Amino acid sequence: xxxxxxxxxxxxxxxxxxxxxxxxxxxxxxxxxxxxxxxxxxxxxxxxxxxxxxxxxxxxxxxxxxxxxxxxxxxxxxxxxxxxxxxxxxxxxxxxxxxxxxxxxxxxxxxxxxxxxxxxxxxxxxxxxxxxxxxxxxxxxxxxxxx
Numbered sequence: 536x537x538x539x540x541x542x543x544x545x546x547x548x549x550x551x552x553x554x555x556x557x558x559x560x561x562x563x564x565x566x567x568x569x570x571x572x573x574x575x576x577x578x579x580x581x582x583x584x585x586x587x588x589x590x591x592x593x594x595x596x597x598x599x600x601x602x603x604x605x606x607x608x609x610x611x612x613x614x615x616x617x618x619x620x621x622x623x624x625x626x627x628x629x630x631x632x633x634x635x636x637x638x639x640x641x642x643x644x645x646x647x648x649x650x651x652x653x654x655x656x657x658x659x660x661x662x663x664x665x666x667x668x669x670x671x672x673x674x675x676x677x678x679x680x681x682x
Contacts, residue, residue, distance in 0.1 A: 558613045564622075565675060567612055572679040575605035588649035595640040595656075602633055609679070618674060625670030625679070631663045 559567065578601035585594045606629055614622040639656040643649060668680040 558615060561615055561618065564612060564614050564618065568609060568676050569678045571605055571608045572676065575601055576678065588653070591649045591653055592640060592643040595636055595643065599633065599636050599640060602636070606630060606633055614674075621670055621674050625667060625674060625676075628663050628667035628670055629679075632660060632667060635659045635663060 579598060582594060582597045582601065585591055606626070609629070610626060635656060639652055639659075642652050664681050671677065671679040
């Protein structure tokens with residue numbers, strides 16, 4: 536798992552470009568962010584929805600492995616100053632989503648009831664997804680919004 540995450544991070548850094556990122560134009564930001572989000576969406580779309588509560592931890596683990604590199608790349612991108620505030624808001628909400636997923640996974644691995652854990656996760660994710668989706672769409676980056 537760590538090897539997969541490490542490989543994903545290397546790919547993510549390659550997509551963003553290593554080193555100190557210069558401020559991007561609006562077009563550059565849209566191009567790079569859309570490419571990054573589309574790649575993550577393809578990865579998450581390949582994750583089979585669990586059919587049993589006991590499959591929840593594996594599902595969350597695979598989702599986190601697909602989403603974490605996306606957020607790493609998006610965090611490295613430097614939006615133009617006119618978009619910076621909205622971009623920061625979108626990233627904060629998306630990072631919140633990832634944190635909630637990690638917390639749910641940790642609970643499942645500790646033996647929490649899978650049905651309760653997933654219901655709690657859904658309640659926690661709903662407002663974060665709404666905020667993130669709204670922010671990404673307002674930036675003109677619908678590819679980065681949850682579908």
